Structures are given as structure tokens and as C-alpha cells.
Amino acid sequence: MRFSQRIGKTRIKTAIQIESMDDDLRNSLWNVFREFAFGKIVSSKNRMSFPAPPIFWTLWIDFLKKPLVTSGDTLDVAETSLSQWFFQEAQWNEIYDFMEFVSRNSLQHLGIDGNEIRKRCNEILERELSGYRFVGNYIAPITNETELKEIEEVLRTAD
Secondary structure, eight states: OOHHHHTTSSOOOOSOBSSOOOHHHHHHHHHHHHHHHHTTTOSSSOTTTSBOOHHHHHIIIIIIOOOGGGTOSBHHHHHHHHHHIIIIIOOHHHHHHHHHHHHHTTTGGGTOOHHHHHHHHHHHHHHTTBSEEEETTEEEEOSOHHHHHHHHHHHHHHO
8 A cells, every 4th residue: 555545645446447447457557568568679779760560460460450551660650559549449348358369369479478468467457456357368357366266276277
């Protein structure tokens, strides 16, 4: 709990997010995507001329199903196009579709580890009081931690 929450200056989150997604959760999930998608790709290179990484082609073709011409050729333009969809156009459930797609397709050919994405997302989903968690490769509704652990154990045993 933050200082401001302890002294009553800032509200403490208490409501589970089930049919919505607040800015904190949306921003945090974007940061996970960005960390894994760009972490190894971009260092101090000039973003304006750096070519868009292959993950953008995969997302445009297989997830968004938009014409490639709308994605942009440089990292800067492609990221701006994708972030506009993520923050301005996508509904809360589409953000979960997106994160599921990115992690489930692993994009290992691009050096992105789906297991690490799912682990990091679950930390954020718990922290931000989301009513959903990754269970295996899919995001599923949860009702309590005991239920989540039981589901995960069944999936682990089934594998």
C-alpha cells in the first residue's frame, strides 16, 4: 500500500475489474507487451528510421487483420498505430484477446517468450484487481486464488 493510501489521501482499489479495465491495468498490460516486444530490439537506435520489427507484421496480419499499409514502415510509426488501437479503439475484452494472442502464439521466432509474458501479466492482473488470470495459455475468469491454483494444477497434470 502506498503512503497516500495509508493516510487516506488516495483511494484504495477494492473492486474487482470484470466488465471493464481501468487505465492502470491497460497501461500496465501495454508496458508488458512493449517490454517483451521491443526489449531486445531497440536500444539507442533512431526510432524514426528503425524498421518496424516483424512482430508488427504478425499483429497486423494475424490479429488485427488490417491492411499492412496502415501499420507503418518504421518502428515509431508502427508503435504509434498499434498504441492508438490499444488505448483509443480497443474494448477491455479486446485487450485481453491481444495479450492472449501475443503470449499464446509465443512469437518465439521473434525471440518473445510466451511463458514469461503470461507470468508477468498474471502479476499485473493480480495487482490491479482484474477478475481474470492466465490459466495455461488462456485468460480465464477467476473467483478466488484457491480456484485458480486448482485449475492450474489440473492443467499441469493434464500436460
